[in-house]
Amino acid sequence: MSEKAVRFGTPAKVPAWVNLALIPLVNLLAAFVLSGIVIVIVGDNPFKALEVLIYGAFGYADAIGYTLYYTTNFIFTGLAVAIAFHCGLFNIGAEGQALMSGLGVALCALYLDFLPFWMVIPIAIFAAAFFGAVWAAVPGYLQAKRGSHIVITTIMFNFIAASIITYLLVEVLIAPGGQSPETREFAEITWLLFFHDFLPIPETPLNISFIFALFLSGGFYYFVWHTRWGYEIRVVGQNATAAKYAGISSARNIILAMFISGALAGFVGVNEILGVHHRLILDFTGGFGFVGIAVALMGRNHPVGIFLAALLFGALYQGGSELAFEMKSINREMVIVIQGLIILFSGALEHMFRPRIESFFKRQKSVQAAEA
């Protein structure tokens, strides 16, 4: 048989950089162009807006701190969505899992603060992961054993989580004598180190969770591509019949992947509650779980891509609030429109430019081949 023969359906060969860099950039550019048009319509200068956005995200030390602080959350939720993707599951519930992790953190920080910091902090981190993991594993179990669709159950679990936290904050965990639904402030020994605690930089919410996120990204890569457990998860995700053939249990791996997914989402609670707020509050997850879906999609479920996508969304969050503050015609909602456009182009409309770009590169190659 000829090596040169091409079979029907053979995947297109285009340079890797086209796939990994060019197409996401084109998508991003399209989103910015459309955002620019919207800004022109509301009567402002889009170039000025872009300048403010970039300056607001990276222009000075405070800005960078805030950007990286948001980035941390997006890395956690992006990785969470990605591991589920690798198992063929669409985890829409990172938001609820993150919320529940906050409860785990709070319980440890409130009731175990008699322990030394080197015990209470690891326990709280573990509790965050565990609460998130269990909150994801239940839908995982229902999917694996009962066939209840994971998208539906995780969405429902988001609502359940939100209700539980609200109830607990209003009725049970509320600070004695407090007026707003939040716990008392945790003892200072449970607080995570801020970057400004050990670096000569201005005060920002950036804390050592960021380093933890980078560390986890490495662990994610190792787990998914270099261990047999990651291998089995990917086999289940790509071809469930082949998994059965190989004696790999789909049910077990679905539950495992969701468990890990929930644990990763749970670290949002570490960053937010243990790192920044030092008390459990309502809605501290701020949509990070949902944006995590876009981050994972844009980042191609690979930790490097997820880091870059998380950085982009971190910059948009931070630069966006600066934009809403600086420019009169642009308010908070307009910033969400811009974020929405980016999610639309890099997630939902991922395949809009792809066929054209790919066929362009394939044509280039065949022209070269013909000339050779």
Added chain:
Amino acid sequence: MTNRTPALELRRVNKWFGAVHANKDISLSVDRGTIHGIIGENGAGKSTLMSIVYGFYQADEGDILINGDICHIDNPQASIAAGIGMVHQHFMLVDTFTVLENIILGVEGGARLGEGLAKARTELARLEKEYSLDVDVDALVGDLPVGLRQRVEILKALYRGAEILILDEPTGVLTPQEADHLFRILNTLRDQGKTVILITHKLREIMAITDNVSVMRRGAMVAHVSTKDTDRERLAELMVGRTVLLQVEKPTAQVGDTLMQVTGLNFIDAEGVQRLKNINLEIKAGEILGVAGVSGNGQSELLEILAGTISPSSGNIIYKGEDITRSSKKNARDLRKIGLGHVPEDRHRSGLVLPFTANENTILGYQDSPDYNRGTTLDKASMIKACEDHIEKFDVRPPDPNLQASGFSGGNQQKLVLAREMEQNPDVLLVGQPTRGVDIGAIEFIHKQLIKMRDAGKAILVVSVEIDEVMSLSDRIAVMFDGYIVGELDAKDATETKLGLMMAGIADDADTDPAADKGAAE
């Protein structure tokens, strides 16, 4: 218009995919009212060529002439308008629609469906009569057997006014009986003046039905011959470029101990259909046991139960003296560890993870093996080394352990799966459809490997729907029909007629009372 003008003519057609020259200077002329075969190995460029004719791809160079006129076919609509119909290997039908609805799909003729349906109904009645293509137009396509679905595809093409009908590997999914029926239909079509192009890699079909045949090899046309002037050996040589053995040579079997014993096996599937009925089998060392049968008579379920991917409803399997169904229940992974290899019937569905690289597929089912792990880490280097080793021993092309499995041709994918299972040196090897969709050169190789394993004292079970294959490989043949093993015979006593009758459920053996049971049950 004289009959001398070819119905379809290709002039110096060239097609590149990236750097790959898939079709090189193809010229072809198909006469009106003939059945023209195009034969070649998988990946020789047959399907690409026909996709160009049908408008899925455009040729980079060259002309397509229909009835002597140059045609620009840049999409399937243009091709249909030019009178070309295509029956794909994988049917393009909506299972939940009726035959009638499927046939008018895309040519509904206006916004109101009723009119179109009524018109189609009369037109179809005429077509069915003219070409003796009986199909119940109101049946749901999903309820029809494969052979009938194919007939729907043919009707669909005729309904759209096809004068030239292209069939891509039409018999791949058919039983021998269904294939014969298809050939009768094609003959009728030819007699009515239609032109038929048959793409296949099966020599038997070419010899049985075509008038002319064109042979492709590595993207080029290597011969155009009249079928009556050639024979199977000559065609095989043209396809592969060297002489091939169509019959495997094998020494007499040295039969050893029974390694696997199946008693009273029954299986009822999720829909409540009893797929296996009281199966008794012995698989012995040093012997190849062939399981023949028309597909869908329980062979697939038997294979999966033996391999541990599904559990039987009742009955026992004793493997090396251990009951693996009851006392120590084992799944596919456990069984692999104690020397049971399994090449599945469908490599795409279960044998490979297509988006994975070749070396990742090398460890599928063996991902726990200490050979491929160092502590918790998968040992990439040894995975790649094992894969390279398999590639070399089984002559897999291209020899790239980092290529995605989907990037290999069917025959090479099958070699990857076979290599994975055989190189683990199992004591019992279960093989489903060892050469489905595999080209002649590779078939010869795969058969030789299986015989070599047998001679090394391994027990092999081969399930195949190709009678020729079962007959040439096996030492003993068990025939399945309707979930029963209706008979078991020595390969020496097997003839195609005898097996054919047993496969159809008409057994003449006295000890095949299951068939009688079945008659009573109905």
